[in-house]
Amino acid sequence: MLLGVALIVFFISHLLNPNPALLWAGPRARPETIKAVAAAYHLNDPILNQLYYYFQSLLTGNFGTDPQTGRSILSEILFYAPNTLELVLASMLIIIVLGVGLGYISGMRFGSKVDSAIRLFYLSTWSTPYYLGAMLALLVFSSYVPLFPSGGNGTVGFTYTPITGIFVLDSLLQANWPALQSGLYHLVLPATTLALLSFGIVPRIMRSSILDTRWSMHVKAARARGLKEGEVRRKHILRNALIDTTTVIATTFGWLFSGTIIVEQIFAWPGIGQFSYIAIVSVNYPVLVACVFVFTLGVIVANFIADVIYPFLDPRITLGEGG
Amino acid sequence: MSGEGKRLRRLITSNPLSMFGLVTATIFVVLAVAETVTFGKITPFNPYQVNFDQANLSPSLAHFFGTDFEGRDIFSQVIAALPVDIGISVAVVVVSALMGVVLGTLAGYFRGAFDEVIMRLTDMFLAFPQIIMSLAIAATLGPSLVNVSLSLIVVWWPPYVRLVRGAVLAVAAEDYVSVSKALNSSFLYIVRKDALPNVLPSVLVYATTDIGSALLTLSTLGFLNVGIPPAMPELGRMASNINYSLFLYPTQVVIPALVVMVMVAGFSFLGEGLRESLDVKLRPHILIRGRGLEKFEDSQQKKITGPRPGPRTDESH
Numbered sequence: 001m002l003l004g005v006a007l008i009v010f011f012i013s014h015l016l017n018p019n020p021a022l023l024w025a026g027p028r029a030r031p032e033t034i035k036a037v038a039a040a041y042h043l044n045d046p047i048l049n050q051l052y053y054y055f056q057s058l059l060t061g062n063f064g065t066d067p068q069t070g071r072s073i074l075s076e077i078l079f080y081a082p083n084t085l086e087l088v089l090a091s092m093l094i095i096i097v098l099g100v101g102l103g104y105i106s107g108m109r110f111g112s113k114v115d116s117a118i119r120l121f122y123l124s125t126w127s128t129p130y131y132l133g134a135m136l137a138l139l140v141f142s143s144y145v146p147l148f149p150s151g152g153n154g155t156v157g158f159t160y161t162p163i164t165g166i167f168v169l170d171s172l173l174q175a176n177w178p179a180l181q182s183g184l185y186h187l188v189l190p191a192t193t194l195a196l197l198s199f200g201i202v203p204r205i206m207r208s209s210i211l212d213t214r215w216s217m218h219v220k221a222a223r224a225r226g227l228k229e230g231e232v233r234r235k236h237i238l239r240n241a242l243i244d245t246t247t248v249i250a251t252t253f254g255w256l257f258s259g260t261i262i263v264e265q266i267f268a269w270p271g272i273g274q275f276s277y278i279a280i281v282s283v284n285y286p287v288l289v290a291c292v293f294v295f296t297l298g299v300i301v302a303n304f305i306a307d308v309i310y311p312f313l314d315p316r317i318t319l320g321e322g323g
Numbered sequence: 324m325s326g327e328g329k330r331l332r333r334l335i336t337s338n339p340l341s342m343f344g345l346v347t348a349t350i351f352v353v354l355a356v357a358e359t360v361t362f363g364k365i366t367p368f369n370p371y372q373v374n375f376d377q378a379n380l381s382p383s384l385a386h387f388f389g390t391d392f393e394g395r396d397i398f399s400q401v402i403a404a405l406p407v408d409i410g411i412s413v414a415v416v417v418v419s420a421l422m423g424v425v426l427g428t429l430a431g432y433f434r435g436a437f438d439e440v441i442m443r444l445t446d447m448f449l450a451f452p453q454i455i456m457s458l459a460i461a462a463t464l465g466p467s468l469v470n471v472s473l474s475l476i477v478v479w480w481p482p483y484v485r486l487v488r489g490a491v492l493a494v495a496a497e498d499y500v501s502v503s504k505a506l507n508s509s510f511l512y513i514v515r516k517d518a519l520p521n522v523l524p525s526v527l528v529y530a531t532t533d534i535g536s537a538l539l540t541l542s543t544l545g546f547l548n549v550g551i552p553p554a555m556p557e558l559g560r561m562a563s564n565i566n567y568s569l570f571l572y573p574t575q576v577v578i579p580a581l582v583v584m585v586m587v588a589g590f591s592f593l594g595e596g597l598r599e600s601l602d603v604k605l606r607p608h609i610l611i612r613g614r615g616l617e618k619f620e621d622s623q624q625k626k627i628t629g630p631r632p633g634p635r636t637d638e639s640h
Contacts, residue, residue, distance in 0.1 A: 123588070124588060127535055127588040127591050129583050130543065131559070132583065135580065254449075254452050255452075257455075261452075262546065280458045281548075283462060283463055292455055
């Protein structure tokens, strides 16, 4: 799968590119420089040889050197990726809590005013472009009501030794409370924006699976057995409904990644979304390849985690009762 | 025909969601068509006219949405951008849907190696964030409307193939298709008479919502200044001068983005409402053949009076 994606990226980046060496060497480079750059990146070789180099570098986890900064791409990725991970995980947390919660309420109060209001809310956020949401968040919560900082991830002014590279986690591990506070403070606005604008499908699926299970026989049976209402709701309705929702939450990971491109741009978040955008507009395809690789890896890992969670949610697999 | 039209109308008007969507989408499409047909005569000002005396005006009666940093009327720019935005989105969705119908039917009907290849290909395309791929393609191909459409289509077709293939697989397993095959009907005949009527409604409903998503992605490309030719008015790009106008003149960037939002909401509410009323997963024949609605209404009636303790979900996954 990953290899297939790598193949697509390779063909698109190589077939569409007229002459990247020209761009990488700069507009006023001498012809010798351009030739040297082309040779360094094997650009004059036949396409199959390039494919070979490409896969060799991918499989060894060595993405090469960034033709624009001259640094190793791997080190750049390792710098940017944790920041994005921090943002995406924080959004994920919000999505899970809010999405599942709203979907649950909406499903349990089917047909009521609350239901319509919740549905209107998630359908509208779903059709809001990321840039609009981010701009409004910035305007309202950072300019008109200056509650939160407008950009950055809060690392400025703090010396910290990276353990995981995730600022909030690092400062928590090292018990550096001011740094933790600054990190969280900077995280709130971008993470909430990203979460609210991507979560639309989660409450929707949650709601429809609640509606599916709510009147099903096993729930009736549970009530007939005289279980407490709370227990019925928790163990028989919510748990069943979470199975489909888990799948969907895993797919929202992909959207979160697309969202980071815009949100990181607007909130000046030094993450991989911004990094890949810069790579894209400057036709810097070694970096682009690395970014797509990381994104794809993220999506695959998310799906894997969902697969691991299923057995815990589905009593037919673990406990063999209910169901 | 008129009977079916009436049923469809009732179907849409019965649901406030699809009603709102229909009205909004129609307004924008009509504006876009009018703008194209009259060659830009319906805008109150020339959207390209730079006028520094009137730069950065707030919204007023003369300039509904105000003017931008070069004194161009934003309302006129928005109107001028509609044909581009709606046109490309519709084109992308139509081409993707056609690809999906053709490839999905072939894959679902013939199975075998072709099916395998197509499915793995869609898997790969669905595995990474679409926008990165279309950004990359649009950036490398250079700014032009055709290139933008291409870059979107490349990532847009896989869901349609899946949708159609799934439906065709289900239809191909039906007895009436086996009978038809036994009667030596040709492949095309079976597709036309059995497969397409079952597949098209769900594709149509999905495509309606999808026009909105295409619009979102397109305007995001515009926002990132990728792919749209420099002089072309485009809603996403109008929203992209945030660096110098977000805090000083928020209306300049927020209004075009709001227009995108309303437009996207229009298309997705329409699609969502249709999906709810039709429950296409279970009753796909209603839209095409028009004769299922009585049954649909009967079943709605039964839901209320019948033995079922509560309504079924009308949402498909």
